[in-house]
Amino acid sequence: MDAGKEKIKRMMSTGKPNQAINEFSAENGLDIPAAETIYDLLHSLGHTKWSVHEAVLKATVLSAENRIQRETLPPEQHTALLSQMKHYLAIPRLQHLPLMLLEKHPRLVPDDICQDILQTPELYQKCSVVVKRELWRRDRVLFNKYMMPLIDSYAKNNELLNMSQEICSSNVKAYSTRRRTHPALTQITSAIDADLQLYMQTLGMVRARFIETNNPMYGTLRLDLVMTMHENDVAEITKTDVCHGLAWSLDACIMKQVMDDRRVLELQKYFDGVDPENAPYGEIALILSSPYSRHILAQYILSILEDIAPNAEVSTRYSDLAWPSLVLRIGLLAHDLLLQEHPKIPGFDRSVTRKFFRSLIPFILAAQRHDRKIGSYEQHLLKGSVGKMAQLDRTGAFPAKDILYSKMSDLQPSAEDVSILVSSELARQVLYVFLLKRVAEFDIAMLNIWLPAISEAFKASLGVPSSAYDSTNTDSSQQPQIALDLRQNAFECDAFMLSLVLHIKDKKGLVTAVLNSAIQGLDLAGQGIKGANTDGVIAQAIESVPLLGLFDQQARVRHCAHEQVISFLIECTSILSAEYSNNSGMTDASSAQTQVVPVHNKESAVYFAFVLTEHAAAKYAVDPEHFDKLSKLYHKLAAVSPPQAFEYRVSGSNCPNASKFLKS
Incomplete structure (x- = not known):
């Protein structure tokens, strides 16, 4: 746009103004045989050439928008058309057209256009989430810059914090709904969509923040992320996330505020299936560090003790205390485990059990x-x-x-x-x-x-x-x-x-x-x-x-x-x-x-x-x-x-x- 202004200035200053105007009109006017006659008619009706061109431009842009939205071209034609429209990115009024075209095949964003967008913050902001998602895949720093404020917004929210600090609450199910519909979490999951690469990068950021702050709210976010993907039926992610089985069974216990025999058996089978030599204990511990996870485990331990108490001398349930105590201990040691390169399961705290x-x-x-x-x-x-x-x-x-x-x-x-x-x-x-x-x-x-x-x-x-x-x-x-x-x-x-x-x-x-x-x-x-x-x-x-x-x-x-x-x-x-x-x-x-x-x-x-x-x-x-x-x-x-x-x-x-x- 600036280049066009400079060209007009040069034409007007180096030649006769009227001649320059006529030449410019001939080059850039409507390519219609009777255009001049039409201009005269429209002028007599009170329309200027500017208003005529404005109306034509609007109609042309609208037609282009409708066609882009309606049609999906084969990759080769799509790339060719995108190359022709690339220069529109420098024209604010038209730059949305190539951006709309990018949405049709976001994985086919050419490197040169990608660089142009990344180097122009205003242009990046105008991109849809679909296009941004492809840019994030190519630029990890850019994705971190977008995600970190959302992750911190979730972890530092006063309402979510107070809910997580209620031990033995009767409102846990409602709290889970409010957490998973919180704007920060919905923006995070919307940005990830079903993209496994971005999901894994997000988990890395959550881990990093937990290591940096030792704030259990990041453990709750880890739990909510995998459960939101489960609820949205994002199979590629839930099948890949090694903690999905743990989160699914544990979340069911949290929702009901009780660990019944069926869920306990599911959780025990999950841990039995973990390879001790290559177990992701750091990731497991992060989910178990959530206050909701720890509080339900503590309630389960107490329920076993309450069952033992009337027949304490002959009860056979003392051995049942070992497993939940160990799992709770893993959650309590989450920060230490995540700092270890090859985390190992901690031993029993026998003084407690x-x-x-x-x-x-x-x-x-x-x-x-x-x-x-x-x-x-x-x-x-x-x-x-x-x-x-x-x-x-x-x-x-x-x-x-x-x-x-x-x-x-x-x-x-x-x-x-x-x-x-x-x-x-x-x-x-x-x-x-x-x-x-x-x-x-x-x-x-x-x-x-x-x-x-x-x-x-x-x-x-x-x-x-x-x-x-x-x-x-x-x-x-x-x-x-x-x-x-x-x-x-x-x-x-x-x-x-x-x-x-x-x-x-x-x-x-x-x-x-x-x-x-x-x-x-x-x-x-x-x-x-x-x-x-x-x-x-x-x-x-x-x-x-x-x-x-x-x-x-x-x-x-x-x-x-x-x-x-x-x-x-x-x-x-x-x-x-x-x-x-x-x-x-x-x-x-x-x-x-x-x-x-x-x-x-x-x-x-x-x-x-x-x-x-x-x-x-x-x-x-x-x-x-x-x-x-x-x-x-x-x-x-x-x-x-x-x-x-x-x-x-x-x-x-x-x-x-x-x-x-x-x-x-």
Whole structure:
């Protein structure tokens, strides 16, 4: 186009303008015998030559577009026509014509045209995905440049992250659908289509990112990629991917949240069919590193232990623990295995399978007795009543003191149990599942038994300096960096905290019981609320409720725990607001639950929530990348804070520490 402009300039400047115009018109005008007469007629009707040429060009281009779309030429004719149209790539208005032609036979893109496109970013952007796919096949760097942002977008998405951190979730099937319809994944799979070469390159990028970050979300992406290809029936890829059989059976277990005998047998056959000398253990481990994979395996191990417990002395199922423990261990060691040139299957962690799991059985038996006792009590309450099950909240059956303080003095983890827990993520994974199930059954006493060991294990597994936990720190700080080899531990610490709060929030009566236990230890008599020492209030609450102590410890070093504390406070404050308003605005079920366990002292509870909010804003860790999400939680907390709290209502004006999160 620029060359044409220069030619016209030269013609107009070196000769007579009128003569130049006539010559140019003769050379480039319509090649029709009566063209001049037609021009005169059109001119008399108010049409310029430019408008005539514009209309002819549009009609010609439209005709060319229709013909290109309609016809598929043999390769030889296609190549010849493409060669004739090549120069149109330099004309913005016409360059889409050769690009459309390229779509008809993308594998026949000539090298010279390929280079022209690659050297012209604007032209590359105008190419369809079909044409780009061929360019990517020839230029690995270009494909990486396109794919990496999408891969990272999936792995760093907050919604997908939170879903993957829910241990024992009942929403896994819906979560899988949301993951596999996420824009990042659909763009990735659309770019790959059924191209085996691009699929393998994508897997290489996912592996590289996992090695670089040790982020388990890349393991979930690996699982989703092969399962999406399975669901799209891309046979060439699924037949070639050595992990397809593993992913297929494992995904079925994840969807149903149970590992039945049939699926376990399928998985065992898959591993039996793997050649130990040439096994792709790195690739297998990447799929097993997905939180969804690890959590379902941990649940399966716990189910075996629950089956063993009633007949522990004579049970023959102890040997059944070995296989899932080994598979889970492979997933936990994924980062190490991918770093090895020839990865080998790891050995059994016998300290866990032979000692820790056996030590856990008495606790499982105690839990089973607890559930039978609660079940009998419920049946007694419901006997002769109609519709009470919908209203019953099991925390209403016991005072808060019994729920949160009760100890089983003769049943405590041994020093060896704690030592194994500190050193083994495998042991922690199974314990997390067990304790979350206990919380779901209102068995907070069991959680309290293990809280000291969990606190110690958290500290050891994160590798954070002890100074970060110092209660004398006066300011919140940026979340400490976690060493690369410990990031999976950090992920699971966050997952347990998030899941724990979700399980507690799911039981309104349990939230109220925790709140009552926190405030019943506060002695404000004589000095009044205004005279209380705020640090002392928090210290008393932590001493009264070990659960709050775990929250406080973790939130000092993990942004996720900070979020969970505020999320818990939102639930507490919502209950307080409802009580101040005679439960207005709550659902009938929620109202019934709150009535079973009322807040003992609303004023003290409001003050405690206010003080804990200020404490959190001042001393808990913040990840700058997720500041906005945390800020939204503080805003939500302020929105549900009851107006009757007056100066202890959470707001920007009342909360100097929290004000930084409450700025609009």
